[in-house]
Structures are given as C-alpha cells and as structure tokens.
Amino acid sequence: MDTMLGRAGDxxxxxxxxxxxxxxxxxxxxVAVALGGGSGLWPIAPFTMFAAKRGAAVTQRLxxxxxxxxxxxxxxxxxxxxxxxxxxxxxxxxxxxMTGARRWTVRPRARRSLGVLAAIWSRSHxxxxxxxxxxxxxxxxxxxxxxxxxxxxxxxAP
Amino acid sequence: VTSLARWQRFWFSPVPVRRVAALRVLIAAVALxxxxxxxxxxxxxxxxxxxxxPTGLVRVLGFSRPAPELVAGLRIxxxxxxxxxxxxxxxxxxxxxxxxxxxxxxxxxxSYGKVDHGAIVLAFALVAxxxxxxxxxxxxxxxxxxxxxxxxxxxxxxAMRVVMVAVAYAYLSAAFAKLRAAGLGWPGGGAFQAALLxxxxxxxxxxxxxxxxxxxxxxxxxxxxxxxxxxxxRGRVRDAWCVAAASFHLGALALLGVNFLPQVIAxxxxxxxxxxxxxxxxxxxxARARRTWPRSPRRTSRRSACA
Numbered sequence: 001m002d003t004m005l006g007r008a009g010d011x012x013x014x015x016x017x018x019x020x021x022x023x024x025x026x027x028x029x030x031v032a033v034a035l036g037g038g039s040g041l042w043p044i045a046p047f048t049m050f051a052a053k054r055g056a057a058v059t060q061r062l063x064x065x066x067x068x069x070x071x072x073x074x075x076x077x078x079x080x081x082x083x084x085x086x087x088x089x090x091x092x093x094x095x096x097x098m099t100g101a102r103r104w105t106v107r108p109r110a111r112r113s114l115g116v117l118a119a120i121w122s123r124s125h126x127x128x129x130x131x132x133x134x135x136x137x138x139x140x141x142x143x144x145x146x147x148x149x150x151x152x153x154x155x156x157a158p
Numbered sequence: 159v160t161s162l163a164r165w166q167r168f169w170f171s172p173v174p175v176r177r178v179a180a181l182r183v184l185i186a187a188v189a190l191x192x193x194x195x196x197x198x199x200x201x202x203x204x205x206x207x208x209x210x211x212p213t214g215l216v217r218v219l220g221f222s223r224p225a226p227e228l229v230a231g232l233r234i235x236x237x238x239x240x241x242x243x244x245x246x247x248x249x250x251x252x253x254x255x256x257x258x259x260x261x262x263x264x265x266x267x268x269s270y271g272k273v274d275h276g277a278i279v280l281a282f283a284l285v286a287x288x289x290x291x292x293x294x295x296x297x298x299x300x301x302x303x304x305x306x307x308x309x310x311x312x313x314x315x316x317a318m319r320v321v322m323v324a325v326a327y328a329y330l331s332a333a334f335a336k337l338r339a340a341g342l343g344w345p346g347g348g349a350f351q352a353a354l355l356x357x358x359x360x361x362x363x364x365x366x367x368x369x370x371x372x373x374x375x376x377x378x379x380x381x382x383x384x385x386x387x388x389x390x391x392r393g394r395v396r397d398a399w400c401v402a403a404a405s406f407h408l409g410a411l412a413l414l415g416v417n418f419l420p421q422v423i424a425x426x427x428x429x430x431x432x433x434x435x436x437x438x439x440x441x442x443x444x445a446r447a448r449r450t451w452p453r454s455p456r457r458t459s460r461r462s463a464c465a
Contacts, residue, residue, distance in 0.1 A: 016170060019289070019316065023169055027323070034331040042214040042268045043261060043281035047332035051339040053347035057355030057366075080205040081270075082198040089271025090209055120206045140355060142348045142369075 056139040056149075058098045060091060063136060064121065066128040067157075074133065078121050090117070091135060096153050098139040104151045114155035132156045169319050172310035176432035178287065178317050179246070179295035182253070184431075185283045185321075186243035188423045189260060192277065194237050199267045203229035213273075215265040229266070232259060243287075246297020253288035260284050275328070276417060279424045282324040290317030296435065321427035322390065328421060329386035329403070336380055345376035353414055362413040375409070382406050389428050400425045 026044075034046045062074035076087045091097070094113035096106040107113065114133050122129030132154055139149040202209075203226040210223055224232075236259040242252035261281050268274055290313045293299045340347040350373075354366040365372060388399040403425060407418045 016312065019313075020166065020169065023316070023320070024165075030327050030331075034327070034334055041218065042265050042273060043278045045214070045273055045275070045278060046335055047275050047278075047328050048335040048339075049275060049332070050349045050353050051332070051335040051344075052349060053340045053344075054349050054352035056348075057352040059356060059358075079209065080201045082196070082201050083272070085272035086202065086205070086209055086270040093271070116206075116208055120208070142351050 054142065056098065056141045058137060058139050060088065060098075060135060060137045062087075062091075062117070062133060064118065064130040064133045066125070067131045068128045070128065072130075074117065074121055078124065079117075095135055096137065096151070098137050098149070098151065104137070104149070106153065110153060111155045114153065115157075118155055118157070130157065169316050170312040171315045172312050173315040173318055174430075174432045175291055175309055175311050175314050176295040176435065177430060178290045178292050178311070178314035179297065179300075180431035180435045181283075181318065181321065181427055182246070182249070182287050182292035183244060183296055184423050184426050185280065185287060185420075186240050186253075186256070188420050189256070189280045189284060190237065190240035190244055192280070192420060193233065193240060193260070193263075199263050200226065200230045200233055202267060202270050205270070209270050211271060212269045213265070214268060215261065216269050224266070229263070232263060236260060236263060246293045246299050249293025249297055249299050250288065253284060253292065257281070257284040257288045276420055279321070279324045279328060280420045283321045283424060283427075286317035286320035290314050292317065295432075318427050321424055325421065325424045325427065326386045326389060329383040333380060333383035333386075336383070344380055345373045350376040350379070357414040357416070359413060359415050362415075365413060379406060389425070396428055400428060 029041075029044045033041070033044055036046075064072045064074050066072060076082070076084050079087060081087060090113075094107055095110045096104065099105050114135060118130040118133040121133070134152055134154040137151045139151075141148065203224065207223065212221075212223070236256060239252045239256040239259065242248055243256055260277075261284075264274065264277050264281055291311050292314075336344045336349075340349070351366055351369060354362040354372065365375075382399075382402050385399065386403075389396050389403075404422050407422050410416045410418060
C-alpha cells in the first residue's frame with residue numbers, strides 16, 4: 001500500500017515537474033516573440049496593433065465598372081469575408097499602399113493582382129462582369145497644413 | 159528561498175477548485191459566444207485561394223487548406239464542446255477537444271493576413287482549463303457525482319496563473335511594441351489618431367478632431383498597458399487597474415469598434431471567483447426564500463379558518 005502511495009506521489013511530482021518545464025518554455029516563447037516582433041506563432045504572438053508611428057490616416061476603396069456600365073462598390077463580402085482586414089491586407093501586399101503621408105508604393109504586377117480580384121468578382125456575377133476595377137486610396141495627413149493625397153490604380157479587362 | 163522554489167510557489171500554489179471551475183464557466187461562455195457569434199472562419203474557407211497565406215501553427219504543421227465543409231463541421235463541433243464546457247458536462251473531454259480546435263480554427267482564421275489578438279487569451283485559458291480540475295464544481299459532472307468540490311488544487315492554481323500571465327502579457331507586450339516603435343513619444347506619434355480616422359466609428363471621428371484629447375487618451379492607454387503587473391497585487395490597486403482596463407476596452411469598442419471582450423472577462427482570473435459565486439448563490443436562495451415566504455402565513459390562516 002505504502003509502495004503504491006509512494007509511486008502515486010512520484011508520478012504526481014513528475015507530472016508537476018513536466019508541467020513546470022512546459023510552462024517555462026511557454027514563458028520563454030512569449031518573451032521571445034515579444035522581443036522579436038513579427039507575427040509569431042499564433043496564439044504565441046506579440047500584441048503589436050497600433051504600435052507604429054503614423055503620419056497620415058489612409059482609407060481605400062475599390063470601385064468597379066461592369067460591362068453593362070454599372071458602377072459598383074467592391075466590398076469584402078464579395079470575396080466571402082465578413083471583415084475588411086483580409087481585403088486590405090491583399091491590397092497592401094499585392095497591389096499598392098500608402099506608406100506614410102507622402103509615399104505611394106505600387107507593388108510589382110499590381111494591375112494583374114487587381115485583375116485577380118476582378119476575376120473573382122466576375123465569377124459570382126457572370127451576367128455582368130467587370131470591365132474595370134479601380135483602387136482608390138486617400139491619405140489624410142495628421143499634421144495641420146499638409147495637403148491630403150489621392151492616388152488611383154485601375155485595371156481594365158483585356 | 160531559491161529561485162526554483164519561488165517559481166514553483168508562483169505557479170503551483172493551491173487555490174480552491176471552485177475558483178477554477180467558476181473561471182471555466184466564464185471563459186467557456188465567452189469563447190462559445192465568440193465562436194457561435196461569428197461566421198468569419200467559415201466565410202474565409204469559401205474565399206478564393208489567392209487570399210490564403212498560412213501562418214504560424216498552420217504553416218508549421220503543414221496542413222493543406224481545409225475544405226469549407228470541414229471547417230464548418232469543426233466549428234459546429236467546437237460550439238458543442240464549448241457548450242458542454244460551460245455547463246460542465248464531460249468537462250475534461252469537452253475542454254480537451256475545445257482547446258486544440260479553438261487554436262487550430264484561430265490559426266486558420268489568421269491565415270488571411272490579419273492576426274486576431276482578441277482570442278489569444280482565450281486560447282491559452284482553454285488549454286490551462288483542460289489540464290486543471292475545472293469540472294469539479296459548478297458542473298453537471300459534479301451534480302452527477304453528488305458532491306461539490308471544497309478542496310484546493312495545485313493544478314487549479316497553475317491554471318489561474320496561466321490566465322493571469324496571459325492577460326498581463328497581452329498588455330505588457332502591447333506597451334513594449336509601442337515603446338520600441340515610437341519611444342515615449344508614442345502618444346503623439348499619430349497611431350491612435352490615424353486608427354480613429356480609419357476605423358471611422360461616429361464617436362471616433364468626432365474625437366479625432368481633438369488632437370490634444372487624443373494624445374491624452376493614448377498616453378493613458380500606454381500607461382495602463384505598461385502597468386499591467388499591478389493586477390497581480392491584491393486589493394484596491396488591482397481593483398483600480400482592472401476597472402481602468404475594462405473601461406479602456408469599452409472605450410476601444412466605442413471609438414474603434416475593436417472588441418476585446420474576452421480580455422475583459424479574463425480579468426476575472428485575478429479575483430477569488432468562488433467567493434463571488436457563493437454570494438450569487440446565497441442571494442439566489444434568499445430571493446427564492448423571499449418568494450416562498452408570503453405563502454406560508456396564507457396556508458396557516460387557511461388551516462386555522464378550516465379549524
């Protein structure tokens with residue numbers, strides 16, 4: 001009986017030691033991703049939202065013109081998204097983005113990437129597909145006196 | 159006292175099992191509300207593959223992109239498991255399935271370019287609760303066993319600590335990221351003002367036109383994040399910090415539309431939840447007693463009338 005109780009105690013101690021080691025590894029991982037930045041390994045990720053300095057507020061929208069001539073706002077829901085983050089990320093990384101108040105960075109093959117969005121939209125609207133799709137980006141400087149900036153990039157159907 | 163002993167005491171000090179059980183009810187309920195209330199993960203699964211950029215766990219594990227039907231099925235399984243975890247039915251099994259499912263679906267949801275920070279604390283909390291004896295009170299399991307748990311447990315203490323550390327990490331990591339990116343001048347760095355203009359809520363747009371006020375609120379937010387360690391102190395300092403944190407998240411919801419409700423609920427880990435739960439139970443039985451009390455004299459008077 002004593003031996004059994006002793007073994008149970010040993011097992012419990014070993015279990016706690018293992019949990020303690022896992023906990024230590026978790027804490028080290030949290031500190032490492034916080035110090036290292038980047039996106040981490042979700043859910044081990046740093047909380048970097050709203051951290052970067054900003055010189056301007058940037059808003060962007062997509063507007064399409066169909067072959068029938070109708071103007072349509074192309075929105076996240078057209079791509080099965082319930083939030084705008086995914087589409088904003090695609091546009092920023094594959095098409096173009098306003099980096100700061102002055103710089104407008106157009107990605108290589110930006111028009112082709114816009115065309116991909118137009119093709120996805122047109123697949124769900126086969127009766128009246130897009131003839132063109134325009135990314136409209138407005139940058140509003142936060143410091144008073146600076147003038148707003150407005151850039152557009154358009155894809156046209158071949 | 160050696161560092162190792164301090165470490166063990168910090169993580170494994172026993173706490174009442176009822177405390178971790180009460181936290182289970184709160185965490186599982188808020189996770190259930192979050193998963194059941196959002197269809198974004200099933201929507202993403204139907205999106206074109208061009209948007210898919212597997213990150214984190216999904217990339218490391220090397221899974222291919224799952225079919226929309228599989229994602230929808232797993233979401234329903236997660237909802238069922240979380241509902242079981244709330245009521246404490248087969249608690250350990252329910253939490254044991256919920257935790258990896260929640261993490262995997264969460265990692266999948268983050269594979270479209272946006273890291274969702276709001277669910278991180280929930281993910282860690284579900285893992286910790288799956289390990290802890292979280293079903294030994296306030297649960298169907300406890301009713302079936304016909305015995306509430308009154309004891310203390312080291313694993314319960316560990317689970318509470320994991321949630322506390324996860325909560326504190328969220329704020330401290332956020333403060334560190336801001337200070338590293340912009341230094342002490344972060345409040346005047348435009349990040350908050352730009353966010354107000356871009357998120358464009360009615361209240362946020364009105365506030366954005368008052369740069370001094372925006373800067374003051376940003377400074378208060380940074381101070382709150384950098385002092386998250388205060389929550390580990392007991393008493394009024396902790397209470398004041400937790401109230402400030404809850405107000406901060408309510409403000410973020412109103413001004414930016416950013417929902418960090420799970421983070422607010424997780425603040426409960428810093429409190430002796432079993433005391434609150436017993437108070438609620440006592441009040442409920444008081445109310446029940448008050449409801450039944452007026453009937454007794456009537457019954458008595460009827461009996462005496464009969465006599």
